[in-house]
Amino acid sequence: MDSARRVLKVLLLFTEKGPELSVEEIAHSIGISIPSAYRFVSLLREMDMVEDNGKGTYVLSPRVLLLARSAEQAFPASKVLHPFVERLSKATGEAALVIRRVGDFATRAEISQPEHTIRLSFEPGQIMVLAELPDIVSRGWSKSEAEVDEGVWAVAAPIKVADRWWPR
Known part of the structure; x- marks a missing residue:
């Protein structure tokens, strides 16, 4: 599986019932190494798609709401x-x-x-x-x-x- 797919899989891991994820949970869920999970999370942070919530876990940033509104308009x-x-x-x-x-x-x-x-x-x-x-x-x-x-x-x-x- 290529890196782009894995990054998208990271985004799709966030749910209403699981809005906070640790790097370890991400790595385990996708079946990748912890360093790879850190790299993907870093890219998503750089793009303002996820943010560190200060509790050792990551959450989706409000920027994803723009994607949701765009999907509704489409x-x-x-x-x-x-x-x-x-x-x-x-x-x-x-x-x-x-x-x-x-x-x-x-x-x-x-x-x-x-x-x-x-x-x-x-x-x-x-x-x-x-x-x-x-x-x-x-x-x-x-x-x-x-x-x-x-x-x-x-x-x-x-x-x-x-x-x-x-x-x-």
């Missing part, structure tokens, strides 16, 4: 989907969301949630493996029982936007 279907998702949620009294396929994963593109005691925890950019995608495509719909959030049942179907199917 998804023009969101402007079309937002009103639809809002209407669907109001009509059913339930949460409505659009999931977008990214490679072999799914990520939340749009959501509307009424005020319920159960709130969905599927955040923008959070990924979910699409193991059953061929079955979903052939059937035309899918259901989920507590796969992401305990006590939540869901049904899903692909959406066609401008002659393109989502998830694609």
Whole structure:
């Protein structure tokens, strides 16, 4: 694996549940030496993508928020989907969301949630493996029982936007 891929893998290690990482954790997770992990972290610090939090670990810097905003702007279907998702949620009294396929994963593109005691925890950019995608495509719909959030049942179907199917 080349260095560029490894540096990107370092960035992808940071998650909501694991926002702080030590160099040792990075090295172990990617399967590289500690000196290599230091070199990659140093490069990311130089680019202002990560910063030392003073506790012997590193965190993503606020600069990554610019990337997140750019990604949101690059998804023009969101402007079309937002009103639809809002209407669907109001009509059913339930949460409505659009999931977008990214490679072999799914990520939340749009959501509307009424005020319920159960709130969905599927955040923008959070990924979910699409193991059953061929079955979903052939059937035309899918259901989920507590796969992401305990006590939540869901049904899903692909959406066609401008002659393109989502998830694609």
